[in-house]
Amino acid sequence: MAFDGITVAAVTHELHSILLDGRIAKIAQPEPDELLLTIKTVSGTHRLCLCASASLPLVYLTKDTKTNPLTAPNFCMLLRKHIGNGRICRISQPSLERIIEFTIEHRNELGDLCQKYLIMELMGKHSNLILCDENRVIVDSIKHVSSQTSSVREVLPQRPYFVPNTMEKQDPLSVDFDGFSRILSRKELPLGKAIYTAFTGISPVASEDICHRASLDSALPFSQLSFSEKTALYRQFDAVMHLVKTRQFTPVIYYDNGLPKEFSALSLLSFEQAYPSSSPSGISQMLRDYYAQKNTLVRIRQKSADLRQVVQTALERNRKKYHLQSRQLDDTRDRELFRIYGELIHTYGYSLSPKSHQLTALNYYTNEEVCIPLDPDRSPSENAQHYFEKYNKKKRTFETLSLLIEETKKEILYLESVSASLDLASEEEDLIQVKEELIQAGYIKRKTSRRKTSRSSSPLHYLTGDGYHIYVGKNNLQNEELTFSFAEGNDWWFHAKGVPGSHVILKSKQKEPPTSAFEDAGRLAAYYSKSRGNDKVEIDYVQRKHVKKPKGGKPGFVVYYTNYSLVIDSDISSLALLPGQT
Structure with missing residues (x-):
């Protein structure tokens, strides 16, 4: 979801209600593109994070602190001079732009009351934090933008500040039906x-939702709508804008299979019918929760990079080996012909x-006539012996390669299952288990003595609508423990057929589960497999007592x-993911 104008409006409203008339007690710059303001109000002390990162611009209230550099950056020192101990007398958003303006009163060196503007622009890679004087002339900014960088607007000291209208977009808060129809009629684009x-200020997701509210296909152009459909579209558009104007915000996070x-x-x-949701207490809480979970996934992905490289390298090596062995095996397919040639020469x-x-x-x-090439310098017996030798050599090669290919196939399947485990990893403990598995398999050398982790990773725990508990292993070691240590003989075991995936255990409660519980367990086995996302996935399932561990088999x-x-x-959107341990 883009940090669009509607979200900025909600943030502005929350900050205005909490920080208005607050005093800026501290100003810190923990990152090159981030400010942390400590603001004292009647209700207490609050921390405001203003991040102008090109990849993730954000504004929200936080309770966290960050380590500051020993020497404050120049922009931080400038802000301390101009707005330190200043009073926030207004927080506003121009139109529905992705901009928040903080109007701050403070006293200068002579004790005179002055006004400054701290402007936060949340515009993707063009995000910036700009300090302006009372005449809206730029004092300085956290990022300098010269004419060589942008031909539209310079962001440099002593330049006038203005909001560039490069896209020539209209204000959605003040448009009427005639203006709405006229503007959209000019665009030969899908609604x-x-x-x-x-x-x-309207993001693609919000735009799609407005079309959904009006029960219209968003792929249709505006010109193809009837008058009643145009009216219905405007009514829903206006209803959404009314919620924004009256500040009736309802922060919400939607989840897809437990992930934000x-x-x-x-x-x-x-999204209401398709995805489960949560309702944070405020817009800042929503942003903190959403990006905290997102950042966790990104961090796990980054930390698993080395393990992925090990697995990918081993996979490529084994796939090349399998290809070479298969080609060599193809060369032995005519071995029986040489045996027959030898027999026919003898006959x-x-x-x-x-x-x-x-x-x-x-x-x-075959009752067919064949022509057998002979070496004229050899006797019939010697020619026959020559063909038998070629047959025996290819037979030995075939038998050896058949065993090697089977081992290589098992190794590829095993490595693909480890790769799937890395995709399922949601916490560092999961990665520790996968790494330990790779050490045991000989793909990674153990550098230090093995240490027992304080927290162990647990299988995923789901609850069906019928009250049946289902457990899903996140890696091969967990699969092993789940199937052979945790599950009982009459529990049901599920796995996607023919592809790497998790072991799924449906607890039977010592009775026959209903069909819906079997279907839920099957969906989990499909989702936590390489076939995730397919409309139809074949699942094998059997009672746990019929599942065996072969001697010498991989985890x-x-x-x-x-x-x-x-x-x-x-x-699996209808299933509840529980935090319980096995």
Whole structure:
């Protein structure tokens, strides 16, 4: 979800209600593009984070502190001079722009009351923090933008401040039906795209939701709508803008299979039925929760990079080995022909004349005539022996390669299962287990003595609508423990057929679970497998007592000789993920 004008409006409203008339007690710059203001108000002390990062610009209230550099950066020192101990007398947003203006009163060196503007621009890679004087002339900014960088606007000291209207978008808060229709009629674009490209502060997600509220296909152009459909679209557009103007914000986070998918300052009706949601207490809380979870996933992804490299390198090496072995095996497929040639020479060789170059004989296996090449310098017996030797050599090669290829296939499947485990990792403990598994398998050398971690990673725990508990292993070591230590004989074991995936255990409660519980467990097995996202995934399931561990098998590798099957999708949005331990 873009940090759009609607979200900025909600942030502005929250900051105005909490920080108005507050005094700026401290100003810190923990990062090159981030400020942390400590503001004292009647209700208490608050910390305001203003981040102008090109990748993740944010404004929110926080309780966290950050380590500051020993020497304050120049922009931080400038702010301390100009707005230190200043009073925030106004917090506003121009139109529905992604801009927040802090109007600050303070006294200069002579004791005279002055006014300054601290302007936060949340515009992706163009995000900036700008300090202006009472005449809106730039004093300085956290990022300097010269004419060489931008031909539209310079952001440098002593330059006038203005908001560039490069996209020529209209103010959505003041447009009427006629203006709305006229603006969209000029755009030969799908409705969803036309709305967010025509009006300020509306993101693609919000635009799609407005079309959904009006029960219209967002792929249709505005010109193809009837008058009643245009009216319905404007009514929903105006209703959303009314919520913004009257500050009726309802912060919400939507989840897709337990992971944060979108956030919004207003409820998204197009998401309500499709995704579960949570309702944070305020917009700052929403931003903290959403990005904290997102950042956790990014951090885990970064920390798993080395392990992924190890697994990927081993996979590529084994796939090349498998390809080479398969080609060599193809060269042995004619081995039986050499044996038959030898037998036919023994059978019909008595009729050959000396120095014969070939033997034409009836193949009694197929009742077809064949021509067998001969070495004229060899006797029939020697020619037959030559073919038998070639047969035996290829037979030995075939037998050896068959075993090697089977081992290589198992190694590839194992490494693919480890790769799937890395995709499932959601905390550092998961990565520790995967690393330990790779050490045990010999892919990583143990550098230090093995230490027991204070926290161990646990399988995922789900609860069905019927009250049945389902557990999902996140890596091969967990799969092994879940199947052979935790599950009981009458519990049900599930796994996606023919692809790497998690072991899934449905606790039976010592009775036959309902069909819906089997389907839920099947969906989990499909989702936590390489077939995730497919409409139809074949799942094998069997009672745990029929699942065996082969001698010398890799972690998580099992065999079963009788099973049931079901074909199902991988949508687990209806299942509740619990924090419980096994």
